[in-house]
Amino acid sequence: MGYWADVDLKKVPEIKVVPPGPQSENYHNRANRYMKGYSSQVQLFPVVFEKGHGCTLTDVDGNTYIDFSSGIYVTSLGHCHPKVSEAVAKHAKTLMNCHDFTTPVKTKLLEKLASVTPGDLNGIQLYDSGTTAVEAGLRAMRAATGRFEFISFHRDFHGKTMGAVSLARVDRTQGMRAPGFFLVPRGYCYRCAFNMKYPECKHYCVDYIETVIKEETSGQLAGIVLEPIQGWAGSIIPPDGWIQKIRKLCDKYKMLLMADEVLTCMGRTGKMFAMENWDTVPDVMTLGKSFGNGFPVTAMILSEKYKDSLEKISASTSYGGNPMACAAALASIEVIEEENLLGHSADLGNYILGLLEKIxxxxxxxxxxxxxxxxxxxxxxxxxxxxxxFEEAGKLVYKKAFAKGLAWMPAGHNLRLSPPIIMSKEMAAKGIGIIEEAIGETEKELCFK
Ligand SMILES: Cc1ncc(COP(=O)(O)O)c(C=O)c1O
Known part of the structure; x- marks a missing residue:
């Protein structure tokens, strides 16, 4: 019996006051005087949350929502999973910080993590945000190869520090990309950059990377950085064989492959790590978001082959690997194992996808x-x-479903779903029902006027 079992489905979602209600408006408007730069998720629906329990969220006006966002792919085990919360609380009462000294809970986490990572990925450094883990990955790739250039992909997202920003599309506000960063189109078959069709294309988009290597780089490539599945860009899944072909390309040019699994790790895609969906082991992997199920803890993991380079890039930070963070991550991995959540995530995902196909x-x-x-x-x-x-429809469907009791994530004309991997099929079906209603109403409003 999983943690989701204690929710009475008749009572969720429960909308008592049209959201965002008066209390939400009050808090948000007061905060908004100071805080700027909210995500579109908040700007489009500025509700103010007070509580999270399992797969539900409750706002300050007493409305309870089904959670299809997990924060932002963070609380995969549901909000406040008792085992994770207790582990954090225990360490909050005993030892909160001792720089990068080893603690018993850190040792246990490192051993556990090394036992679940694929291949020889066992050189670990702990950080406190996805973007700092990504930066560490870039430093490790440079240290391991002695080279400095990187290739990454259109519309991948890796965080907001300068190196991470240089791996992604920059806009006017961010200024220019740092030198040595090159971007190429992804295997995104619904909108192929080369107007080709899979599988006849034979992954031409990967062959094209060789052109960029020859014509644009100085041949000083440390490696390729990718999101195994694009999150921010709209849950975009590469065609089978794409990841494997990129692995081969990295081997051919003796460069490293870094899989940024900040968003896709810890069962989100039905495997502990998304790269396992394509039986491919990267040289560098970054973890974040649901790694600590809400407690800020992230990791950069390097292959045994290059472990010596970890000595060259210091791992110490103010918060990385503090006892509370290690306890949260250790407890989260244990929950995934104890509750058999990898199988559940895969099965639930297939079920939801079936419902989406019907829509x-x-x-x-x-x-x-x-x-x-x-x-x-x-x-x-x-x-x-x-x-x-259809961006206007994206916004409207998002807002309508939210108002009916579904907390989720917009991305322009894309809508993103990331339910906690503990969710029951019954609750997921309710959430999808809300989405279908919102799509139907939006079609009537925008298309069949
Ligand atoms: C793939 C990926 N990498 C890195 C990051 C940055 O993580 P953080 O927001 O914890 O810095 C994100 C955040 O959304 C992400 O999706």
Missing amino acids: KAVHPIVGDVRGKGCLLGIELVKDRKTKEP
């Missing part, structure tokens, strides 16, 4: 649905032939 069959604005485990997405289009993105 696509009857709603013309749904251009594509996709998912791997509990990382799922819906792409809205004005016309299925032209595939013109």
Whole structure:
């Protein structure tokens, strides 16, 4: 019996006051005088949350929502999982920080983590945000190869520090990309950058990377950095063989492959790590988000082959690997194992994807649905032939579903679903029912006027 079992489905969602209600408005407006730069998730629906329990969230006006966001892919084991909360509380009462000295709980976490990582990934450093783990990965790749250039992919997201920003699309506010960073199109078959069709294309997008290597880089490539599945861009899953072909390319050019698993780790995609969906072991892997199920703890993990380079890049930070963080991560891995959540995540994801396929069959604005485990997405289009993105519909569907009691994530014309991997099928079906209603109403409003 999992932690989700104590929720009475008749009582969720429960909307008592039209959200965002007066209390939400009050708190948000007061905060908004100081805090700027909210995500579109908040800007479009500025509700103020007070409590989280399992797969539900409650706002300050007393409305309870089904959670299809897990924060932002963070609370995969549900909000306040008792085992994780107790582990953090225990260490909050005994020892909160002792720099990078070893503690018993850190030792146990390192041993546990090394036992679940694939291949020879066992050189570990602990950090406190996804972006700092990514930066450590870049430093490790440079230290291991003695080279300094990187290739990454269009619309991947790796965080907001300068190196991480240089791996992604920069806009005017961020200024220019640091030298030595090169971007290439991804294997995104619904919108192929080369107007080709999979599988006849034979992953031409990977062959194209060789052109960039030859024509644009100085041949000083430390490696390729990728999100195994794009999260921020809209849950975009590469075609089979794409990841494996990139692995081969890295081997050919003697460069490292870094899988940024900040968003996809710890069962989110039905495997402990998303790269396992394609039986591929990267040289560097970053973990974050649900690694500590809400407590800020992240990791950069390097292959045994390059472990000596870890000595060259100091691992010590103010908060990385503090006892509370290690306890949260250790407890989270134990919960995944004890509750057999990898199998559940895969099974639940398939079930949800089946429901999304049914929605696509009857709603013309749904251009594509996709998912791997509990990382799922819906792409809205004005016309299925032209595939013109339907951003207005994206916003409206997001807001309508939220108002009906579904906390989730917009991304322009894409909608992103990331339910906690402990969710029951019954609750997931309720959430999907809300989405279908919102899509139907949006179609009526925007298309069939
Ligand atoms: C793939 C990926 N890498 C890195 C990051 C940055 O993590 P953080 O926000 O914890 O710095 C994110 C955040 O969304 C992410 O999705």
